[in-house]
Amino acid sequence: MDWPQSTCYLNGEWLPLAEAKISVLDRGFIFGDGIYEVVPVYYRKPFRFDNHLARFERSAREIGLANPLDRAGWHALVERLIATCEAAEQFIYWQVTRGVARRDFSFPAGTPPTVFAMTTPFTRPSPAQREQGLRVVSRADERWLRCDIKSVSLLGAVLARQFATEHGADEAVQFRDGWLTEGSSSNMWAVRDGTVIGAPRDRLILEGIRYGFVGELCDRIGVPFEVRRLRRDEVEACDELMLTSATREILPIVALDGRPVGDGRPGPVYARLRKAYDDAIEVLRQ
Secondary structure (H helix, E strand, C coil), rough: CCCCCCEECCEEEEEEEHHHHCCCHHHHHCCCCCEEEEEEECCCCCCCCHHHHHHHHHHHHHHCCCCCHHHHHHHHHHHHHHCCCCCCEEEEEEEEEECCCCCCCCCCCCCCCEEEEEEECCCCHHHHHHHEEEEEECCCCCCCCCCCCCCCHHHHHHHHHHHHHHHHCEEEEEECEEEEEEECCCCCEECCEEEEECCCCCCCCCHHHHHHHHHHHHHHCCCCCCECCCCCCHHCCCEEEEEECCCEEEEEEEEEEEEEECCCCCCCCHHHHHHHHHHHHHHHHC
């Protein structure tokens, strides 16, 4: 493998990413027993970092995993990680697992967690993606019932994204029992009669950091915002469809299952939200 020439953090040590190694008995490797976060960096500053920390803390509580650092510690770690990379725009990835122990399903007692973090240069969505939009396909949401936990157990997301890839699409939009949930690694937003509508904050979706941000942006620019369950037929008949994620930011969806969304072009509500999103990023330049 052609390893990125970057520095990472692993259990208190700073070392080249290519030299970082964990035990084969790490519970993250054996069971997927851990949680993670991805934070975009613009102008060498992490974007909405405290929101990411709050979600990480919530995930840790939900799985009974001790947080190895306090907020000041996480801030210091991420600031040092950003400094190791020359790129102004990066994305930070960190994960914490329940550590190394004899293989047993029960939680091990007194085992220190494995803490890993790295940064990668970040290429923002291209002009073509922003101006021409994405194409998505639908599939049944067959994942577990705790999608609100940002777990490293990502097989469900992997299968959903592979389904999209095999169907020549940019993303998979998932429905559970006929109701919209989310994409493989993104939140979904429908627009009907000028109102932005998102799926409820519950255990069936991961509440992306951009989830609350979209609500804030709608309030800022005067766009009605609603959270409720959305039937599949409502999604198929919506005026606009969008997705949000840390690395895709906010992008328009112009086709669902080969059929145009609205008039098949990015819509006016997306254009207003896109500008508001970009304006929020530009604040970091100061």
